[in-house]
Amino acid sequence: MKITLGTVTHPGGSRVNKTGSWRTAGKPHFLHQRCIACDLCALSCPEGCIFGTGQKTYYANEDYCKGCGICANVCPVEDIEMVSEEDEHG
Amino acid sequence: MLEVEEQDKFGDHLFASGHTACPGCGQSLAARLVLRAAGRNVIVVNSTGCLEVFSSKYPESAWEVPWLHSLFENTAAVAAGIEAALKINGQLDKVRVIAQGGDGSTADIGLGAISGMFERGHDVLYICYDNEAYMNTGIQRSGLTPYYARTTTSPPGRVSMGNWRPKKDVPQIAVAHEIPYVATASVGYHLDLDRKIRRALSIRGPKYMQIHVPCPLGWGSDPAHTIDIARLAVNTGLYPLYEVEEGETKVQKIPRKVPVEEYLKLQTRFRHLFGKNGGKKELEEIQRIADRNIEKYGLIGK
Ligand SMILES: Cc1ncc(C[n+]2csc(CCOP(=O)(O)OP(=O)(O)O)c2C)c(N)n1
Ligand SMILES: [Mg+2]
Numbered sequence: 001m002k003i004t005l006g007t008v009t010h011p012g013g014s015r016v017n018k019t020g021s022w023r024t025a026g027k028p029h030f031l032h033q034r035c036i037a038c039d040l041c042a043l044s045c046p047e048g049c050i051f052g053t054g055q056k057t058y059y060a061n062e063d064y065c066k067g068c069g070i071c072a073n074v075c076p077v078e079d080i081e082m083v084s085e086e087d088e089h090g
Numbered sequence: 091m092l093e094v095e096e097q098d099k100f101g102d103h104l105f106a107s108g109h110t111a112c113p114g115c116g117q118s119l120a121a122r123l124v125l126r127a128a129g130r131n132v133i134v135v136n137s138t139g140c141l142e143v144f145s146s147k148y149p150e151s152a153w154e155v156p157w158l159h160s161l162f163e164n165t166a167a168v169a170a171g172i173e174a175a176l177k178i179n180g181q182l183d184k185v186r187v188i189a190q191g192g193d194g195s196t197a198d199i200g201l202g203a204i205s206g207m208f209e210r211g212h213d214v215l216y217i218c219y220d221n222e223a224y225m226n227t228g229i230q231r232s233g234l235t236p237y238y239a240r241t242t243t244s245p246p247g248r249v250s251m252g253n254w255r256p257k258k259d260v261p262q263i264a265v266a267h268e269i270p271y272v273a274t275a276s277v278g279y280h281l282d283l284d285r286k287i288r289r290a291l292s293i294r295g296p297k298y299m300q301i302h303v304p305c306p307l308g309w310g311s312d313p314a315h316t317i318d319i320a321r322l323a324v325n326t327g328l329y330p331l332y333e334v335e336e337g338e339t340k341v342q343k344i345p346r347k348v349p350v351e352e353y354l355k356l357q358t359r360f361r362h363l364f365g366k367n368g369g370k371k372e373l374e375e376i377q378r379i380a381d382r383n384i385e386k387y388g389l390i391g392k
Pocket of ligand 1: 117138141192223
């Protein structure tokens with residue numbers, strides 16, 4: 001790669017970093033029972049890796065989720081729980 | 091699981107995943123919410139600090155908009171230059187200029203450049219992400235570090251109870267420049283934050299916004315509690331949310347006064363205030379700061 005003065009890079013090129021490998025303390029499991037599609041989990045995710053289009057459709061892209069647990073904490077209907085990495089249902 | 095391209099259909103990710111901020115970082119969330127409100131037609135100038143570093147690990151970028159890294163001290167000056175160039179080319183109606191940096195960059199080393207930008211009347215929105223210390227270099231005290239916080243340069247011990255100087259009131263310094271819009275916001279209140287960014291960008295001339303962003307690493311807080319802690323700062327009265335437009339102040343009320351201990355005890359940077367060697371006097375002093383804010387801004391009541 002040629003290095004010039006200053007650097008111009010591809011927009012959103014950070015997506016090559018699969019920061020999901022950072023998780024040490026579990027990941028969110030979306031129960032899809034009481035979800036009211038308030039979008040608060042997606043809006044509160046520092047990774048921007050939670051998506052959903054309506055009630056009970058939300059999920060986290062585990063390629064990027066760092067397992068911070070904010071989503072489970074802000075969910076007003078307790079429909080997200082943090083589970084251990086080994087949990088197959090997670 | 092959807093592919094990355096498909097995820098983009100959901101729209102608002104102008105600040106991409108794969109950035110390298112710590113888990114639970116308030117600043118990374120705030121940056122994404124800011125861009126979500128601002129939209130694509132912006133040019134962003136970013137000072138040196140955590141946000142710049144974790145969004146631009148060489149050779150990548152988390153930004154989906156034109157973004158420039160200036161120096162630690164000159165963000166406002168670089169943004170002012172971009173604004174002047176857009177103006178002379180007749181393009182200022184097509185794109186908005188945002189300058190952003192941390193609290194160290196804003197309140198300390200960059201303050202002169204910001205003052206100059208305000209004074210010359212550039213059409214730029216300056217955003218300070220206030221995590222209350224120089225986090226990127228290892229949690230040194232800044233002008234926005236609150237009273238009695240532990241940082242690596244204000245360590246509590248036998249002769250000190252932590253940071254011994256008040257938090258500099260930069261929003262009011264901005265107000266004193268008589269610029270058209272000044273606001274404080276919190277990453278804990280995303281609707282309020284969203285509205286203020288949109289409002290700011292609809293106004294011509296210099297604007298200042300300061301967003302409170304908890305830092306789990308620097309504050310010694312649980313990453314899962316970033317939003318709760320941000321809200322507690324507001325609801326104790328320690329971080330009043332208000333906006334000043336054309337000299338008139340509007341505040342976001344708090345439902346009831348929460349004692350400052352509720353906020354402080356969730357962060358190890360204040361742990362020494364709860365030890366057996368005292369901290370009572372300091373806690374009372376912090377409570378007085380909150381009470382003064384509640385009084386001054388009329389945070390409680392209708
Ligand atoms: C002139 C200059 N002095 C010192 C530094 C080293 N430095 C880089 S980032 C930083 C602290 C940034 O603190 P802040 O602005 O609060 O942003 P944060 O990392 O906390 O988000 C310092 C001191 C520098 N890059 N340039
Ligand atoms: Mg800082």
